[in-house]
Amino acid sequence: MDRSSFNRSAYLYLLPALAIYGIFVLFPILQTIYYSLTDWNGLTAPTFLGLQNYLNLFQDAVFINALLNNLAFIFFYSVLAIVLGMFFAVLLTSAPLRGMTFYRAGLFFPQVMASVVIGMVWRWIYHPQYGALNQVLRAVGLGAWARPWLGDFDWALTAVGIVGTWAQYGFCMVLFLAGIQNISSALYDAARIDGAGMFQQFWYITLPGLRNQLLVALISTLIAAIRIFDLVFVTTRGGPGYATLVAGMYLYRNAFVINRVGYAAAIAVLLTILILIISYFILRLQRTQEEESFA
């Protein structure tokens, strides 16, 4: 078989996928980048502005505040979700447990629910009068702690953030469960013989063994935290004031409510760049660690 014709036909097979990818992904991305350089209301012809949208963004206090809220969400979406996922993964694998599948499925459950459903359910949980949270607080004598969670300036962000943690930890947990099952049990046996306790086993065997899973969990939860829109939209719409406003929500309002499509496109491009930078650094971290371990 002639090698060059083989190559050519291979490309040919890629063509349909490439065409679809081009039409539905690449072209819209390029379009977005173009619109981000214009003043466009979505209807009349766009006027070219150069980088003006970006310069305005950096002076837009509402946008900066939204980005800072995204950073806060990273804590709930990534840090807290990973810690919680790790905790449950270790708990579920540390000893043979009756009904293990049940617990695993139950703990994973929030992850498979649509985020709109999650948001609606938590809106009820947080309802100041009949919500489960305040009811419980009042029942145990902590009525003074009861508050309108989603409408409270100091607590709204935390309240939405915890919903995010609840929605994300299941994914991390499953990832870690799979990873732990790949770690050779001989390592744990050896450690136990050397007198290592639960915590030491976790620190010296489980955690290093889960390095790759940790990085995957970190990347995907970080991206989720930066792209967050649905939960905020369903629970608070960014309120009270701008207390839970995130960049994705601000983008939506600019593009689809107040017709500043060019400005919204600039937000989209900035978020994409942010995600690319973060992903790049985490992947580089992974590569250097791999090199170290092979050295």
Added chain:
Amino acid sequence: MSRFVCSLLVVLLVFGMLAGCSPAATTQQPAEPAKPEQPQQVTLKVWDILVSPTEDEVAKQLIAEFEAAHPGVKVERETMTFDQMKSRAKLGLSAADGPDVAQINQGYSDMGALVAANLLVDLTPYAKKYGWDKKLSPGIVARNSFTPDGKTMGEGNLYGVPITAELVGVFYNKEYFEKAGVSVPKTFGEFEAALEKIKSAGIVPINYGSLDGFVHIHVFAEIQNLKIDRAYLDDFIYGRNNVSFNIPANVEAAAKMQEWVKKGYFTPDFAGIGYDDSVAAFRSGGGAMMITGSWISGDTIAQAPGKFGFFLMPPLQEGGKRMSTGGTSTAFAIRKGTANEELAAQYIDWMVSDRAAQLWAEKGVVPVGKVEVQNADPLFMDLLKAWAYLNENDLVGHYLDWATPTFYDTIVASFAELMALKITPEEFVQKVEADYAAYLKSRNQ
């Protein structure tokens, strides 16, 4: 090389299949053979947002009667939600085969943008011909008018005709009023006295839930309207004469809201309660009054007939005139360039006819035009009476969030701080004015 040809064939086949699939998947009507024996057949394409079951029923009835009265005319109606219309109208109306009639949202970002793009027919001549200008008060006509460049709202040509009305005012629970020994107040002073009386009777005076933001605007506007006149509000909404939001009347209205928060007149923890939850709570006895719009009346009457009433926020002095926030449905407009302009105008006239008003009233929806109704629920009679009063006296006030494209976000965010007692009424007014002044500046550039 034969392998290359082979793969090329495969690829083409796959594309062919995709191409073959797509029309079948997207075509909605079965292909019908042309009917040359009926050359008179005209199809009128209509896009509306009458999606709720009651609205849909009225629309279907009216269209059936329209078709019966116009032989050879077929109305092809597509109905969608408000949001869908907002995103589809622009593309649809710029297409050569777009809708002949579409229901368009008023304001700069929708009707204004469409007028600027020269996509809508000037309806002024039709309004005279069919007498629409007599059914709508000057304030309502102004709201559907733009200068032909689409830049100034409130003057110029008429571009849309609304069909139903909505008005903001005070819904009240008759049982609670009786229990607290309160009757419908005739002055604002009496209203405030009633709040205190209801509170001391152990009932929540104003049922409230502001998690969804916009409810603040309605309460504020009702208080504000007592102290401002039509000229100021029109100038403010239409961006004329460089008026400011920072005026004593607005500071006083904001201060009044804070005063009511401090006195505990609103539902406790209102900041965490969503609008729909709050309406449901009101219907089941969550408070004596609720300041909101007539859109809640249909379901309220259905669930608790005879239990609720409605009044407009009473004026400072008895019998005094004051505006009240209100409005109309979004407006029926005609696409420029349609071949059926005359027929489209007849369709709009059909939608605002006395017959249409009667049908709306039967369903508990307030029509724009006048209508005589007997034996309706007292709540609906209250609403009809209030609307007729506002429309006849040209007292229909504006939704404040129309002032600038970003006004809704700004005022709702500032209200959240005001109602949480985090900022003073003066600071509130300054924050909102900053948004407004920036808009005026950008518009005048």
